[in-house]
Amino acid sequence: MKEKCLCCEYKTLPKKVSECVGFICPVCFWENDVFMNNMYDLKEKSDCNRSMTLEQARKNYKKYGACDEEFINNVRKPNKDEM
Numbered sequence: 001m002k003e004k005c006l007c008c009e010y011k012t013l014p015k016k017v018s019e020c021v022g023f024i025c026p027v028c029f030w031e032n033d034v035f036m037n038n039m040y041d042l043k044e045k046s047d048c049n050r051s052m053t054l055e056q057a058r059k060n061y062k063k064y065g066a067c068d069e070e071f072i073n074n075v076r077k078p079n080k081d082e083m
């Protein structure tokens, strides 16, 4: 079973969230930042994501379809098995 990306919440992570070091989600381009104090904290700035918070990234994903407007050409639609 794949795990859910913390930003777009599609199942893109090949293993446990805590084990996916440096994994960049192909659907939203959020880098899975295992170095955060709390990866699930919506307000904590992620160094791996240029100090963006998960809250900002989720808003951007809803608006642009990527965690940052800059990455809209780097992402793809989620596959059926990732939903």
Ligand SMILES: [Zn+2]
Pocket (backbone or CB within 6 Å): 005, 006, 007, 008, 009, 010, 012, 025, 026, 027, 028, 029, 030
């Ligand atoms: Zn994602």
